[in-house]
Amino acid sequence: MKRRDFFKIVTASGAAAAAGGCQQATESILPLVVPNEQIVPGVASWFATVCRECPAGCGVLARNREGRIVKLEGNPDHPVNAGALCLRGQAALQGLYHPDRIAGPMVREGSGGFKTATWEAAEKLVVEKLTALRGAGKGRAIALVSQLESGSVGALLDRWGQALGARPRVTLEPFAYEPIRAANRITFNRDAIPYYAFEDAETILSFGADFIETWLSNVGYARMFARMHSFRDGRAGTFIHVEPRQSLTASNADEWVRNVPGTEGLLALAILRVMVDEGMADRRFGDAVAGVDLKKAAETTGVAAETIKHVAKAFAHAKPGLAIGGGVAVTGSNATETQVAINLLNAAAGNVGKTVRFGPDSAYGKITPHAEVAALARAMAGGEIEMLVLGPGVNPAFTLPSGLKLADAIRKVAFVVSFANVPDQTSELAHVVLPATHWLESWGDYAPREGVLGLLQPTMAPIRDSRPMGDTLLRVGRAALGTEEGKGPLPWPTVEQYLKSAWEPLVKGDLEGALRRGGVFADVATAAVTAKIAPVDASPAKLEGDAAGLALLAYPSLRFYDGRSAISSWLQESPDTMTQAVWDAWVEVSTETAQKLGIARGDMLAVKSPQGTLELPAYVSPTLHPGAVAIPLGHRYTPYQQRLQYVAPDPRSMNPMTILPAATDATSGALAFMSVKVTLTKLGTRRPLAVLQATHDQDDRELAQHVDLRAAREQALRGKAPHEPPITLYADKQYPGPRWGMTIDVDACVGCQACVVACQAENNVPVVGKASAAYGRQLHWLRLERWAEGKPERPTNLFLPMLCQHCEVAPCEPVCPVFAAYRTDEGLNGQVYNRCVGTRYCGNNCPYHVRRFNWFQYEFPAPLEVQLNPDVTVRQLGVMEKCTMCVQRIVAGKDRARDEKRGVRDGDIVTACQQTCPTQAITFGNLKDEGSNATKLTHSPRAYHVLEEIGTRPSVTYLRKVVREHA
C-alpha cells in the first residue's frame, strides 16, 4: 500500500519525505489473513450513513480505502441534502481521527485527574452505583442526557431509563427553535416545526432565519433556496432578510432590512398592517394588528415606512411567498410573539399548506423543552440527582448560558458518567468516561423529519478502544437489573441487534438495500391547519443589563454550530465568510461604536454583562446595527490541545455563553440568547485577528461581476455575443482528447465554505495554524472571497470561489525553469511536485495568486494522517502546489469509462468542490463536448473570466451574479 509509506518517512525526516526517496528502508507488507469481500486494497468502497454533526441529519457516503474512511460525501439519494454536505459535515473526519480522542475508559481517582481503566472496571463502578440507587429506591435520582436522537436509538435510551426507573431522558440541543413550536401551537394549534418549501416560494421574507448557516437544516434549505432564488431561464425569486446584523444569510438577500434588535415581531405586524390596509390580505387579520401604527412601528423598528410598505407588497404579491423566523429574531423574550406574527403573515398571504407544510415535521420538534432542562439543572443543584449520564455530543457546560450555573450543578452530582469520545468542558466534570464510538463507527438511525429515516452503519472499525453507548448501556442496565441476555426489558446483546429488529418492519426484509440507500424514505402528506387570529403583543424584546448598553447578539456559528465542531482544525482554518477571520473569535462592533470608543480591528475589548465579562478582539463592521454588538457562539481553542498545535491556547474563554443570563422567552419558556445589553471597554491590549482577505474592495478590477436582473433577462433572450478569437502570434495548442473546464455561478454561490473544506479533505491540504494563516501562508487550494460593492453600510456582497484558473496561456508556466508547471494534453495546468525546485517564480507571476507554497514540512498529527487521500501525493516542504481540478478523480473517471469500453461522459467526473456544493454553483466538464453542462454554461450571456484583460484565457468561467433592481 505504497501511498501509506510517507507516514513513516515524513515523520522520520522532512527532507527525505515526498520527493527525496533515495534512501530505502526495508519494510514489510502484510496480506490479509482472511480476505474481506467488501474491501479490495486500492479500491474505494462506499458506506451510506447519516451525519450527526448537527440535528439536520443529512445523508452521508463514507469513502473507505483499505479499511479507513478518507472522505465524506453527501448521499445523493437522501431527501434532505441530495448529495450535498456542509463544511461541518465534511470536517466530521477530523472528529473521527482527532488526536485527542479518548483512548479508552477513564475513571477519576478521588478529586484528582483521570486514570485509564479497563471496560470491566469502569462498567463495574457504574453498575454498582445503579444497583445502589435502585436498591435505595432512588431511581428518580438517575438522569440521562443525550443529544437529539429521533429514531430507534432514542427509543432504546428511553426504554433503558424506564427500566431503571430513571427520570425521563433529556435531549439537549442549545438551538431548539422552541418558540416556533410554541407559536405554531398558538396559531395553528400544532406542536411541531413544519417543512418550509423554499423551492415553491416566489418571495422569501426571513426574520433572522440564518438558513444558510445553521437554521434547522442548512444544507437542505440552502439547496432549496438556490433552486428558488438563482437565475434560471429568465426567472429568479426574491429574498428579503430582516436582521440587525449582516449575517451570511443576510448578505445573500436581495434586500437586507436592518432593524433595531428585538423588534422583528413589531416589524412583521407592521407589514401585516400594510397588507391589511392596502387590501392585500383578508380584513379578518385586522384585529391581529389592531394596535399597530405604521409610523410608530417605523420609529421603533428603525425601518423606514416606505421600506415596510414595499416589503409588504413584494411579500403579498408573491404566489406563494414564505415568511420564516429564526436566529436572533426568535431568541428574545418576545420570541413566541414574533413567530406568531410571522405565522400570521404566512396565513394572511395564504402560504400555509403551500410553502408552510405541516406533516413532514422536523425532528427539532422532539427536543426536550428548555423548561425541563432548567428543571434538571435545579434538581442537580438541589442535590436530587445522584447519577448523571451524559451521551456523546452533549456539552452543556459549554453550550448553555452560564446563567444556568450548569457546571456548578453538575459538580454537585455524586456520580457523573460521560460517553464523550473527545474531552470537552463537560466530560472534564465526569467521574467515569466510557468513550462511545464516533458516529462513523456506530450503528444507529436518525429521522430528520417525518417520513425520512436515515440509517447509520459502522463505516470502519473503531480506531480507539471505544464502544457504542447503546452496548454499554444495555450491558450495565442488565447487570443492574440482574437479568441476562434475551430476557427482561433489555434483552438485546448489542445495539446492533436491537436496531436490526427495530428496523425489520420498516425495511421489510431488504435491510441490505435500505443500508445501501442510506435509509427508508417516504413522502408525508401535508396536514391541513387553520390559523387562529388573535391580537399579538408587539412590544420589543426585554434586555437585561445597562440600559445604555448595546444589545448582545450571540449567534450560532456557521463553522462550529454550538461548538461541537470546533475540535476540527479544518473548520478553525476555513474562514468565516463575512469577516474572513480564522482561528479566533471576535466581537463585531459597528463603525459608529468603534469611532466613539476609538476601537480598531484587533483591539481587545472587555464585553461586560451582569453575568460577567468576556475579553475578545474587536472586528469593526460597517454593517452592524449601531445598537448592537455580535459574538459568534461555539468558538473554543480545542484542536490538538494536548499538543498545543497551530495556535497558542488562550486561557480566556471565547464563549459568549459565559456572559449570558438564564433568560427565557416568557411565553414558551425557551432559552433566550438575545437577552442582555453589554457595555464595551477598551483594554488597551491587542490580539490581531488572522483575516485572510486583505480588503473587501475590488478597486474596480471586476473580479466578481454582477448584472442587473432586467439586463440579465434581456441577455438571456438575446443570447451571448459571439466571442472573437484572441489575437496571437503562435499556433494554439490542440487537445487530442477532452479539454477539462469548470464554470462557477456567482449567482448561485451562497458563500457557505463547504467547497473549501471538501477540497481540503480531498487533496491532503495541510493546516498551517493561526500565525501562518495571518501571514498569507494558508494552503487552501480553493478560497472563498467576499467582495462588497455599493454603500459600505449596506453593501451588495459577491462571493467568488477562487481556485487555479487553469489558464490556456498560463503566466506561471513559462517562468518555471524545470517544466514543473506545464499545460497537460487535457487542458489542465499541471503541477509536478517532485520536479518542483521551489523558485516560487510561478507564485509571483500568477495574477490570481492561487498557487500555494509549502513553507514548512506540515504535520498531520496521528491519527489524522490516516485520513489522507491515498490517491494524492502529500507535498514536501519547499514545493509549489495548487488546485489540480482533482486530477486523481479525472484519472479514476477515465479508468472507469475504459472499463466500460466507452468514452468519458458528462458527469462521470465530479470534483470535490462541485460534489459538495449545496447550491450546485460549480460545474466541471469537457469543454470540447458541446453537449456538456460546463460547455453550455460557458456560452451563457452571464459568462466572464476573472481578469480577462490580462489575456490568460482561463479554463474556469464565472457566471455573473444577478442583482435585483431595488438591491
Next chain:
Amino acid sequence: MATETILGVFAHVDTTVRALEELRARGYHDLTVYTPIPVHEIEEVLERDRPVSRVRLFTLLGGLTGIASAFLITIWTSMVWGQVTGGKFLQLVPGGIIGSSLPPFFIIAFEMMVLFGGFATVIGMVVLGRLPRLKASASFDPRFTNDRFGVAVHCAPERAAAVHELLRTAGAEEVKSR
C-alpha cells in the same frame, strides 16, 4: 649543429631597440627578447616580418561552436519532449515546425558564444605561447619581470664573439653566454 646563446641585459628601451636593429641588420633572426612589459618600439622591430597572432582564429571557432551547440540543445530538447508552457511550444509536424517560440533561444546562444569564445581564446594563447613551461628557459633572468630588458641571441658558436661585441656596443649592462 650546436648553437650558442648569448644574452644581453639592458636597462633602457632605446638601447635594447638599437641592439635589435643592429642584430637584424647583421642577419641575426633567431632572437628571444624579454621585457617586463610589452614595449611598442621593441615590438615594431620584431613584428616586421611576422604574421598576426592566430589567437583570433581560436576565438572565432570557439564562438561559432558555442552558438551552434546552444541552438542544437535548445531546439532539440524542446523537440524530444516539448512541454507546452504559457501556450508556447515547439513541435515537429509533417508540415514543419509549428507553434515555435524561438526568441528565448537566442539568449542562450549568445551566452554560449561568449563562453566558448572566451575559453577558446585562452586555450589559443596558452598553446601558441608555448605555455605552460615547466622550467625556466636557459636564457631567462628574474630581473626581466622587474625592470630589465633581455636580448638572447641564438647563433653558431663561431659568431659568438661578434655578438658579444655587438651587444656591448649597443649598450648592454651585461653580456653573458649561456
Next chain:
Amino acid sequence: MTAKAGVGALGVALLAILIFLAVSSWSRQPAVAKPSNQPINFPHNVHVGTYKIDCQYCHSEARRSEYAGLPSVERCMGCHKITGAALPEVKKLAEFHAKKEPIPWVRVNKLPEFTYFPHKAHIRAGLKCQTCHGPVETMTTYAAQTGPRLTNDLLNLVGLRPAPPPLTMGWCVDCHRKENATAGRHAPLDCVTCHH
C-alpha cells in the same frame, strides 16, 4: 608537455563521466529495495515455473486495483492444506494461519510515494508481469537483482550484468512511446497522469 596536457584532459574527461554517472544515478529514484530474507522462503520458480500458476491467481488485485496485492494466508492454505504440507517452509505458513496472523513479507518493489502506478491499467493493456518484474518464473526468492545504483550502472555499462527492468521514469516513458508508435495505443505521456 603537450602529451602531459593530453593525459590531463583524459583524466578530466573520465572524472566528468564519473561525476555524471554518480549524479544521474543518484538523481534517479531507486525503484527496488535491496534483497532481504523473507519470513517464508517462497520459491517463485516452483509456483510459476514448475506448476505454471497464473500470477493473478495469487496477486488477484492486479486486474482491478492500483495494487497487485498479496494472496491472503487463507488462499495459500487453500492449496497447502494438502500440497506439500510436510515441507518446513509450508509448516511456517501453517503456523501463521493457525495464529491467524498475516505473514510479514519484506517489500521488494517500491515506487516513490509521488508516483501513481496502477497495475490495473497495465494488466488491461495486456502487459506481462515479467516486463517489469523480470523473469519471476526463474527466481528462487523474488528479490530484485539490481536497482539503478552507481555500481550496477557501471556493471551494466561494461556488460558484466544484463540490465534488469530498471523501473525508472525514462524506462516507463520509453515503453509508453514505443507502444503508442508501434501498437497504436494511447499510453499517456502526461506528467500528471502518474505524478499527482
Next chain:
Amino acid sequence: MSDGHSTPPTFADVNRDVLRTLEPPGNLYFAWMCVVALLLAGFFFAWAGQVWWGMGMAGKRVPQMWAMYITTFVFWIGIGHAGTLISAILYLFRARWRTSIYRAAEAMTIFAVMTAGLFPLIHAGRMWFAYFLLPYPNQRYLWPNFRSPLVWDVFAISTYLSVSTVFFIVGLVPDIAALRDASTGWRRRIYAMLALGWEGADNQWRHYRRAYGLLAALATPLVLSVHSVVSWDFAMALVPGWHSTLFAPFFVDGAIFSGFAMVLVLGLPMRHFFKLHAYIQEKHLDAMGKLILVTGLVLTYFYLCEIFTSLYSGEHIEKASLFWKVTQNYAWALWTMYFCNCVAPLVLFSRRARTSPVVLYVVSILVLIGMWFERFNIIVPSLGHDFYPYTWGIYYPSPTDTMIVIGSFAFFFLLFLGFIKVMPSLSIVEVKETIPAPMREKAHGH
C-alpha cells in the same frame, strides 16, 4: 613613497610598492577578518536552519514570494559589473586611467558574482534539487525549460563568472611571474605554478596581447547582456511594476552606477592603507566621480520614465501600484532610494567633491544603500500590491532573512580581504606601461 606627485616612479619602484601590499598584514586587518568570519558563521547558521525547517524561516509570504534574497542577488550582480566594465570596455577605449584600479575592480567583480551566485541556491525551496536547472542528460528525458528567465540566468551568470575569471587570471599571469621572481621558498613554488612559466618573452607577449584584446571584446557585450538578462527575470513577468521594456538598460545603468560606488568603497581605503597615492591619483578619483555622476543622472532619467509610462499607460492596475508605492507602507524605502540615487550624487558636480576621498566615500556608501533599495522597491512593493486585492500584503523580514543578507556582505569581504594579501591588487605590468619607459637619452624619450 609617501608622495608620488614629485618624481614619477621607476619600474623598480612599481614592483617594490606593489609587492609591499603583500607584506604580512597588521592587527586592524585581522580584527576585520574576525568580524567578517563571525558574520559569515551566522550566515551559514541561518541558511542551515532554513534548509532544515523550510523556506518559512525567511519572511516570504503570499504575495511576496520573492523578497530580500532576490533583492540582494540582483544587488551583487550589479556590483559585479564595474570590474569587467573597467577592465574590458575602458581597455578597448584605451582609457589609461583605468590601469591603477582595474585589478581590484576585477577581483571585486568575481567575488561579487560568486556572492550573488549563492542566492539562487539560498532562495530555492528545495536547493538540493537545484541541479534540475542544468541541461544534463538524464534517464527521465527531462530538460530545463529554456523559455524560463531563470534558466537564462543560469547561463548568463555562469558565463559571466567564468569569462571574468578567465580574463582576470590572464591579466594576472605576468604579475604573478613578477611575484615569483621576487619571492622565495614555498611562496615562490606556488607562484611559479600559477605563473605558467611566464617569462615575458616576445613570443608570449605577442599572443598575450592579442588574446587579451579579444577577451575584452567578448566581455564587453557580455557585461551588458548579463544584467539585461537579470532584468528580464522581472520584465518577463506580468507583475505591474515589473512588466516593462525599460528594464534592461535601466538595470545595466544601475549596475554600473553601484559598481563604481563599490570600487571606490574598496579602492579608497586601499589607497589610504597601502599608500598608493602615486598610482591612484586625484585624476583617477575625478574620473570615477564623473562616471558615478553620469550614471546617476541617467538612472534618474529612467526613474522618471518609469513613473511617466505607468501614468501614461492609463492602466488602472499599473497606476494603483505606482500610487501605492509612492504613498503607502513602503514609501519610506522608495524615497530613501530617490535621495541616495538621484540627489546624493549631485554633489559630484563640484570638482572639489570629486577629488575629496571623504566626500566620494560618503556618496559611494549612499549610492550602495540606494541601489539595494532600488531592487527592494522593484520586488517587494510591486508584489505587495499587484493584480489581486485579496492577497495584498506586507512583507516583514525575519531574522533569517536579515542574517543571510548581512552574511552575504561578510562572504564578499572575506574573499576580497583574502585576495589583496595574496595577489597584487595593482597591475604591475599595466602600471609600468603608464609610466615613461626607461631611456638612456632622455631627449629621445616619450
